[in-house]
Amino acid sequence: MTDIVIVSACRSPIGAFGGSLKDLQAPELAAQVIKAAIDRAGIDPAILGDVRFGNCLEPPKALNIARVSALLAGIPYTVPAVTINRVCTSAMEAIISGALQIETGFTDAVLAGGVESMSNVAYCVENARWGVRLF
DSSP, X not given: XXXXXXXXXXXXXXXXXXXXXXXXXXXXXXXXXXXXXXXXXXXXXXXXXXXXXEOSSOOGGGSSHHHHHHXXXXXXXXXXEEEEOOGGGHHHHXXXXXXXXXXXXXXXXXXXXXXXXXXXSOOOOTTGGGOOOOO
16 A cells, blocks of 8 residues: 655634635635645645646636646646635545545645635626516
């Protein structure tokens, strides 16, 4: 059995809805965390076999937010990335599936985590497309 270890861990600041982080888009937030995790681990990002990030409410301008964030963080375009949506446990699922990739010999190194920015989730009004009565 292959030993699987976490070599680095970090997180972003915790903000409030509509607070001081509201102008920071989710991919930019994730890219900062990815860069910090790689720096703390002291690895070359090119050794990564995959990037897996959990996200529930994906931004329309950053579909496959894992890929967008990885590229913003400077991970080579040759490293694949996938976004996992398992609602509240998306980041945990990203870590678990990354560990399984290592355990099965699919790859040797995976960067896994999660990102949300509730202040930047699309605001929508149901049924507004067909008109909504105000009174």
